[in-house]
Amino acid sequence: VTITTLTTDFGALDWFVGAMKGAILGVDPRTCLVDITHEIPPGDVRAGAFALAASYASFPKGTVHVAVVDPGVGSSRSALAVKTAKYFFVGPDNGVLSMALARERVEAVHRLVNEDYFRHPVSYTFHGRDIFAPVAAHLGRGVSIRKLGPAQKGFVRLPWPRSRGSASGVEGEVLYVDRFGNAITNIEHTKLISGVDAEVEFGRNRVCPVCEYFQKVGHGKPVAVPGSSGFIEIAVNGGSAAKEFGLRPGIPVSLRKKKGRAAIPVAD
Amino acid sequence: VTITTLTTDFGALDWFVGAMKGAILGVDPRTCLVDITHEIPPGDVRAGAFALAASYASFPKGTVHVAVVDPGVGSSRSALAVKTAKYFFVGPDNGVLSMALARERVEAVHRLVNEDYFRHPVSYTFHGRDIFAPVAAHLGRGVSIRKLGPAQKGFVRLPWPRSRGSASGVEGEVLYVDRFGNAITNIEHTKLISGVDAEVEFGRNRVCPVCEYFQKVGHGKPVAVPGSSGFIEIAVNGGSAAKEFGLRPGIPVSLRKKKGRAAIPVAD
Amino acid sequence: VTITTLTTDFGALDWFVGAMKGAILGVDPRTCLVDITHEIPPGDVRAGAFALAASYASFPKGTVHVAVVDPGVGSSRSALAVKTAKYFFVGPDNGVLSMALARERVEAVHRLVNEDYFRHPVSYTFHGRDIFAPVAAHLGRGVSIRKLGPAQKGFVRLPWPRSRGSASGVEGEVLYVDRFGNAITNIEHTKLISGVDAEVEFGRNRVCPVCEYFQKVGHGKPVAVPGSSGFIEIAVNGGSAAKEFGLRPGIPVSLRKKKGRAAIPVAD
Numbered sequence: 001v002t003i004t005t006l007t008t009d010f011g012a013l014d015w016f017v018g019a020m021k022g023a024i025l026g027v028d029p030r031t032c033l034v035d036i037t038h039e040i041p042p043g044d045v046r047a048g049a050f051a052l053a054a055s056y057a058s059f060p061k062g063t064v065h066v067a068v069v070d071p072g073v074g075s076s077r078s079a080l081a082v083k084t085a086k087y088f089f090v091g092p093d094n095g096v097l098s099m100a101l102a103r104e105r106v107e108a109v110h111r112l113v114n115e116d117y118f119r120h121p122v123s124y125t126f127h128g129r130d131i132f133a134p135v136a137a138h139l140g141r142g143v144s145i146r147k148l149g150p151a152q153k154g155f156v157r158l159p160w161p162r163s164r165g166s167a168s169g170v171e172g173e174v175l176y177v178d179r180f181g182n183a184i185t186n187i188e189h190t191k192l193i194s195g196v197d198a199e200v201e202f203g204r205n206r207v208c209p210v211c212e213y214f215q216k217v218g219h220g221k222p223v224a225v226p227g228s229s230g231f232i233e234i235a236v237n238g239g240s241a242a243k244e245f246g247l248r249p250g251i252p253v254s255l256r257k258k259k260g261r262a263a264i265p266v267a268d
Numbered sequence: 269v270t271i272t273t274l275t276t277d278f279g280a281l282d283w284f285v286g287a288m289k290g291a292i293l294g295v296d297p298r299t300c301l302v303d304i305t306h307e308i309p310p311g312d313v314r315a316g317a318f319a320l321a322a323s324y325a326s327f328p329k330g331t332v333h334v335a336v337v338d339p340g341v342g343s344s345r346s347a348l349a350v351k352t353a354k355y356f357f358v359g360p361d362n363g364v365l366s367m368a369l370a371r372e373r374v375e376a377v378h379r380l381v382n383e384d385y386f387r388h389p390v391s392y393t394f395h396g397r398d399i400f401a402p403v404a405a406h407l408g409r410g411v412s413i414r415k416l417g418p419a420q421k422g423f424v425r426l427p428w429p430r431s432r433g434s435a436s437g438v439e440g441e442v443l444y445v446d447r448f449g450n451a452i453t454n455i456e457h458t459k460l461i462s463g464v465d466a467e468v469e470f471g472r473n474r475v476c477p478v479c480e481y482f483q484k485v486g487h488g489k490p491v492a493v494p495g496s497s498g499f500i501e502i503a504v505n506g507g508s509a510a511k512e513f514g515l516r517p518g519i520p521v522s523l524r525k526k527k528g529r530a531a532i533p534v535a536d
Numbered sequence: 537v538t539i540t541t542l543t544t545d546f547g548a549l550d551w552f553v554g555a556m557k558g559a560i561l562g563v564d565p566r567t568c569l570v571d572i573t574h575e576i577p578p579g580d581v582r583a584g585a586f587a588l589a590a591s592y593a594s595f596p597k598g599t600v601h602v603a604v605v606d607p608g609v610g611s612s613r614s615a616l617a618v619k620t621a622k623y624f625f626v627g628p629d630n631g632v633l634s635m636a637l638a639r640e641r642v643e644a645v646h647r648l649v650n651e652d653y654f655r656h657p658v659s660y661t662f663h664g665r666d667i668f669a670p671v672a673a674h675l676g677r678g679v680s681i682r683k684l685g686p687a688q689k690g691f692v693r694l695p696w697p698r699s700r701g702s703a704s705g706v707e708g709e710v711l712y713v714d715r716f717g718n719a720i721t722n723i724e725h726t727k728l729i730s731g732v733d734a735e736v737e738f739g740r741n742r743v744c745p746v747c748e749y750f751q752k753v754g755h756g757k758p759v760a761v762p763g764s765s766g767f768i769e770i771a772v773n774g775g776s777a778a779k780e781f782g783l784r785p786g787i788p789v790s791l792r793k794k795k796g797r798a799a800i801p802v803a804d
Contacts, residue, residue, distance in 0.1 A: 303554060
């Protein structure tokens with residue numbers, strides 16, 4: 001059984017995801033299909049890259065990850081298959097794969113030009129169904145990535161806003177707001193030092209403690225937690241930090257030792 | 269093949285459900301994964317319990333049902349696996365499993381403490397991925413529930429507002445409003461007597477007949493039907509009873525024999 | 537492995553789709569289940585028919601397609617299984633299957649009356665779970681369609697608003713607006729002549745060129761493309777044609793040769 005994941009901006013209202021799955025199953029009816037999400041905002045390559053980066057590593061070795069957030073479909077942007085030490089990735093070369101690939105050992109990058117592995121006729125606007133889906137299925141059944149097209153060195157990379165050390169601690173920003181209204185920052189929780197009480201400042205001088213879970217603070221109170229994606233998240237116990245504090249991507253966040261002590265909570 | 273169902277409040281916008289599925293497939297790549305719903309309102313344990321109770325029995329014997337509506341994640345609430353005569357259930361011990369379990373013969377309840385069956389490192393805030401998913405997958409592949417942790421006697425039960433007989437019939441209330449605007453009550457349709465015309469009163473002296481299907485009344489008219497979950501539902505033919513009459517959980521509903529005749533339509 | 541697709545108006549909020557899948561897996565636990573969409577507007581048979589027609593042909597031979605948009609559930613409308621040269625279709629006889637069937641070679645149409653293939657007890661309001669799901673699963677495991685009930689000749693067909701030739705080109709209308717705000721028309725792109733520049737007029741004298749992909753026009757500009765369903769679609773590069781121009785089903789659209797030249801772009 002090959003596991004194939006799908007991350008797209010196709011939404012649930014229309015039939016696009018279903019049609020893509022049909023194209024995969026037409027090549028290999030034994031594929032195990034898993035949706036990551038199809039609710040990436042239309043054309044939001046960064047959000048797609050983030051969702052893929054946050055989830056792909058939960059899957060077992062050999063999984064084929066397909067990401068189609070592709071506002072340039074049909075234009076000159078190229079289409080890629082990438083082999084890493086553990087996975088395959090398939091998608092447009094617009095950065096949507098890049099946040100995940102930044103964490104993997106890349107072994108080969110090939111442009112998808114061999115039409116033998118496409119579904120025909122290839123539409124102008126739905127390469128998800130006609131190119132990415134069948135190519136992913138062929139990779140899943142064991143076709144060599146070299147057959148798909150010529151190798152290339154690099155791929156389009158999205159800039160990732162990295163956190164940075166400062167005199168008082170670590171400076172970062174909000175990267176993503178999830179459905180619970182939790183604001184995921186770009187501060188890795190490897191920046192926390194075991195045994196050192198830390199706090200986070202965000203927005204207009206708001207401060208909250210860093211705790212292990214939401215209910216360490218009172219109901220309705222803000223709290224920063226080491227989140228499940230490897231980053232510190234700002235939450236409200238029993239509420240939405242996004243609503244309560246207007247948190248959204250780009251808003252600055254600082255991590256520091258509690259109560260202004262001098263030592264900074266940087267782990268490594 | 270093991271079938272594993274998922275009921276969560278994780279929503280479709282983010283990657284949480286996908287990450288959970290990856291964790292399951294990492295333990296057993298042959299699992300057949302079925303979504304019940306992921307649109308439980310965030311933290312609404314009662315709604316999650318209701319969705320699970322309304323659907324779990326459609327699945328064949330041996331199915332593993334996982335429910336993660338878990339506002340207390342990371343705190344002291346415990347995590348459970350439950351074996352019944354037909355199924356396994358996995359979730360936090362906060363009542364989300366309790367409405368389904370109330371209808372099953374419970375054979376064993378174990379707390380999830382054996383970290384051998386967890387995904388590592390265990391995050392503080394995403395036990396769906398790191399505890400419930402892998403434990404469910406291990407149960408599905410045949411690991412004994414006794415290996416997961418110590419047995420316990422009981423589990424947290426949500427109070428279920430039961431209907432009750434009265435002089436004129438049966439008194440109950442609305443439990444749940446579905447996407448069609450149908451209001452599911454807590455009056456079992458075993459309360460209906462075959463051959464006896466019944467009617468339902470709801471809200472401010474509104475009355476509608478109990479019929480077998482929506483189109484027995486005129487377009488736009490209210491009707492009560494024996495619903496698919498085993499309870500009487502109030503609907504509007506071609507419309508939304510919730511919108512038309514402001515129906516929502518807690519609103520009182522009475523079932524009685526039509527036209528005020530004395531006999532009451534209680535079956536048993 | 538049998539592939540079974542599901543197209544319904546059940547939505548993602550409740551447990552209805554999950555319960556249907558449980559009923560299918562109860563008959564055949566090895567079924568590969570694929571969601572087309574469950575977000576058909578409640579009772580909108582035409583939208584369901586369109587989604588099925590746009591996606592079913594992506595699936596391999598032998599796939600069982602189930603469509604349940606069924607406002608008349610429980611009433612006298614009949615339930616059907618249809619065998620075509622490549623597929624099975626299962627659903628109510630209200631037209632929801634008819635747009636797909638119009639493109640297939642129909643070999644047999646049978647009414648679902650043999651209760652041996654139903655789930656019991658059969659509810660009055662959820663034939664998706666109790667009739668369509670188990671019947672689809674039985675077909676998938678190889679039960680002959682003749683066992684399901686008596687053959688019938690025809691089935692309810694939805695009128696399909698066909699495009700028609702005119703002095704200046706082809707006259708059609710918008711059929712469907714998708715999640716990207718693209719307006720799918722009923723003008724087949726077989727009406728385009730290779731090498732002839734064409735344009736589309738829509739709404740209040742708006743005109744846009746027909747191009748192969750969105751980015752052939754400037755950001756924010758309208759463009760008509762040969763869409764992935766076989767029809768010309770009106771889009772806005774980087775935006776929503778529906779929002780920008782108020783496009784919705786029924787709005788007239790004309791295809792013509794660019795710049796008012798006499799020859800018309802009708803291919804056959």
